[in-house]
Amino acid sequence: MKTLLSAAALGLLLTAAMPVLATPPVKAAAAVSQPGVLIDVRTAEEYASGHLQGALLLPVDRVAQEIAARVPDKHTPIRLYCRSGRRSALALEALQQLGYTRLQNLGGLEEASHSSQLPVVK
DSSP states (O other), X not given: OHHHHHHHHHHHHHXXXXXXXXXXXXXXXXXXXXXXXXXXXXXXXXXHHOEETTOEEOOGGGHHHXXXXXXXXXXXXXXXXXXXXXXXHHHHHHHHHTTOOOEEEEEEHHHHHHHHTOXXXX
């Protein structure tokens, strides 16, 4: 019985000494959002028909020419998507050749929306 009481007392002491780690709602929401730049590499028409909230439009055929003006820091995380994932893969390769280091191909629009937890907006 003494051992049981001692173990219970020790457990209470350890619990009382441990800090409570709670994430406030604001920080929880921030943890879901991902840092960096989200780029839609589809055409302007495709972008207008629906794109991920907060995405910049930079069509794949203009990525190499315009990326430095939009994202000058080559270590900024860049997430790319298109309709199927093919154009975003091409854009990723072009950006790698330009020295960008933190690149992610999110694939197609629906896949990107699901993985990033961002809504499609018009």
